[in-house]
């Protein structure tokens with residue numbers, strides 16, 4: 038781990054609650070860690086699991102999703118859909134070895150500027166403690182391993198090829 | 212120019228926002244950095260991008276440099292997205308080729324480390340320049356706006372808004388939960404600071420509401436549900452039965468006289484339970500509509516089925532209908548004003564003041580009824596034990612400015628405490644002590660009113676009352692309520708014996724404010740009052756287009772402020788409906804038909820049932836008019852065939868890619 042590891046976190050915030058809360062944190066001049074890059078979506082229901090995978094594959098150390106509290110979604114229930122997908126994706130991330138604290142779903146209402154600050158600061162610290170994820174690096178290692186295997190046993194190249202391809206797919210989102 | 216990357220010509224602008232941004236972000240180096248990004252033709256930093264010269268800069272560059280994409284790094288898009296889109300459109304470019312980067316609220320105002328903030332801004336700028344290359348020309352859809360307005364809550368705020376809109380010729384539905392309109396103001400005797408009689412200024416307005424041809428007044432009613440969106444809300448209203456036909460009753464009150472109960476027996480809610488009423492009653496003489504109603508909880512007929520029902524016989528107009536049932540009304544409106552007011556703090560939550568324990572401890576609202584000529588005592592201050600007080604202690608800030616209860620200042624309590632001190636002195640000739648933490652009297656004529664009270668000989672003690680007790684330490688304290696207080700001006704602890712204690716309770720959100728908020732799809736601020744879109748510049752708008760706020764439901768307010776805000780809400784609603792249409796964000800979803808596999812995954816996901824299935828083509832179709840642009844279906848489509856304008860996958864993926872590209 039480099040000495041001054043600064044985690045890079047990508048956040049997907051819904052326009053009506055969490056994005057507005059982040060605006061409020063600004064208006065209230067709350068100070069928080071500069072490690073998060075916010076991407077605005079209209080609703081947390083727009084969060085495609087591929088966005089999260091793509092962010093990790095592109096080198097994010099953490100991904101934060103922010104939506105309205107249950108019952109408060111501007112579009113009635115997009116946040117429930119988001120939660121559903123998040124739970125599924127969580128299992129996949131576990132399998133990929135992406136620690137729980139690196140991917141977080143938070144309900145933050147438009148008035149909770151202080152929660153934006155708290156969650157971001159907390160998450161930056163937790164991810165800092167975990168160290169870099171470096172999924173792109175891991176992909177390279179995995180590809181190398183697969184290539185080595187292919188080399189060793191040319192007969193078994195078929196399934197391995199598919200495997201390597203799948204990783205590439207993830208890395209470039211197709 | 213549609214998507215061909217090579218032809219993308221980006222103009223980039225970073226705003227100093229005076230020093231708001233430039234103080235924490237090195238804007239010059241951001242501009243320099245952007246100039247090196249692919250596709251960027253012009254990159255500038257400017258003091259105030261939103262000013263006219265700032266906007267003109269964009270237009271000039273579009274014309275001079277043939278720009279076809281605009282990226283502005285400035286404040287939140289919630290504030291100025293429209294400004295820069297319009298500036299873009301003025302120069303002949305489709306406004307949706309313009310994209311905003313939020314570097315003030317999300318960067319300069321929340322960070323202190325200049326290098327880190329600048330680096331973050333560069334990442335965000337790169338992401339924006341990546342995303343805009345995929346932008347497309349889009350058209351705003353026009354939706355017609357219905358000209359009717361729904362107003363929820365008939366306090367002074369709702370009344371004022373209703374009259375303003377009705378006078379302009381528009382139709383209003385005013386829905387009030389209680390049997391009468393008037394809200395809290397109808398309970399007061401006089402109003403500060405001018406001491407005009409509340410009824411004299413309020414009841415004419417109430418009658419006007421009732422009589423106005425453009426106002427449909429539904430009292431004893433509640434909104435059950437709201438569907439639709441700005442311009443076209445579908446509202447369901449439940450009207451509870453009064454068991455008296457509202458159209459027929461003229462409020463002669465013969466039936467009340469005739470009721471089997473010869474004496475009023477049941478707690479009178481309007482009089483804060485200080486008086487009694489019968490099962491058939493009218494809340495107060497000027498109630499509007501002036502119509503009696505029957506309380507089925509106490510009416511003998513409903514309870515036993517054995518009442519002779521003399522009320523029916525007494526009514527010469529045949530207004531009774533004991534079989535009445537609740538009615539559901541469906542209306543369609545273009546705009547909604549929420550004016551549901553406040554609830555007074557319940558002082559039982561601060562037991563040290565002895566409310567509910569000592570009968571002679573009152574809330575301010577109870578005292579409003581006691582000093583009111585049409586109140587339970589005819590305006591005489593008679594306590595629960597039948598005595599008239601010779602000394603009265605008024606405690607300010609009850610429930611307010613306190614970390615254990617409500618943190619906020621309720622704004623009106625100092626002023627109404629002064630008013631009550633004056634009225635108590637006038638009605639009972641009692642010695643009056645006001646216990647205050649700080650005297651807050653900002654407002655026209657308010658400080659003068661305070662000075663007048665000082666001259667009238669009301670005692671003022673600066674200090675928080677620690678306790679109200681009946682434990683006497685001296686003979687003078689026998690039979691009295693003793694106020695224990697640290698007089699912070701005199702610098703010692705005092706015990707002041709009084710006959711009566713008045714608790715100036717604060718204002719808080721209504722109990723059902725969470726349900727109401729959800730129904731109208733608006734937010735609350737942390738203390739629970741409804742949240743305005745912008746505290747300064749959009750104080751009556753909410754985050755939901757077409758829903759406005761008026762009165763104390765948005766925060767503690769006195770009558771002048773409630774009336775002013777109601778006027779503002781009415782003006783906003785009228786501006787919306789007078790125009791007759793609104794332009795919708797074109798961020799709707801659409802299906803690439805040839806890609807759709809016909810799996811139907813998307814269909815149940817849409818909360819607005821905008822997606823249907825075409826059995827002939829075996830493809831899903833989105834009705835653009837119904838889609839609100841949440842993007843939920845887009846994220847779910849397994850074949851990637853649904854796209855959302857302004858939030859297309861390619862746009863978001865390029866944001867993700869670029870925001871992380873600085874590895």
Ligand SMILES: Cc1cc2nc3c(=O)[nH]c(=O)nc-3n(C[C@H](O)[C@H](O)[C@H](O)COP(=O)(O)OP(=O)(O)OC[C@H]3O[C@@H](n4cnc5c(N)ncnc54)[C@H](O)[C@@H]3O)c2cc1C
Pocket residue numbers: 363364365366367368369386387388389392393394395396399401402403404432433434550551552553554555575576579623627630716721723727761762763764768769770771773
């Ligand atoms: C003791 C006391 C004394 C005061 N004295 C003064 C004074 O002298 N001068 C002054 O300027 N101000 C005074 N105020 C402040 C004043 O009461 C408020 O400014 C004013 O009442 C606010 O009006 P409003 O219409 O917003 O709310 P309210 O008066 O609370 O009216 C809201 C109305 O909405 C109805 N409602 C609520 N929820 C719903 C729902 N879900 N559906 C349908 N209807 C609903 C309620 O029944 C009510 O009729 C005093 C306040 C208190 C507590």
Ligand code: SF4
Pocket residue numbers: 802806807808809810811812813814830831847848849850851852853
């Ligand atoms: S989810 Fe996608 S593929 Fe399935 S029906 Fe809907 S649009 Fe077609």
Ligand code: SF4
Pocket residue numbers: 799800816817818819820821822833837838839840841842843844845855
């Ligand atoms: S974007 Fe949302 S509102 Fe529009 S069709 Fe899809 S699910 Fe429905």
Ligand code: FES
Pocket residue numbers: 051052053054055079080081082103104105109110111112113114115116
């Ligand atoms: S709008 Fe915030 S989660 Fe749907």
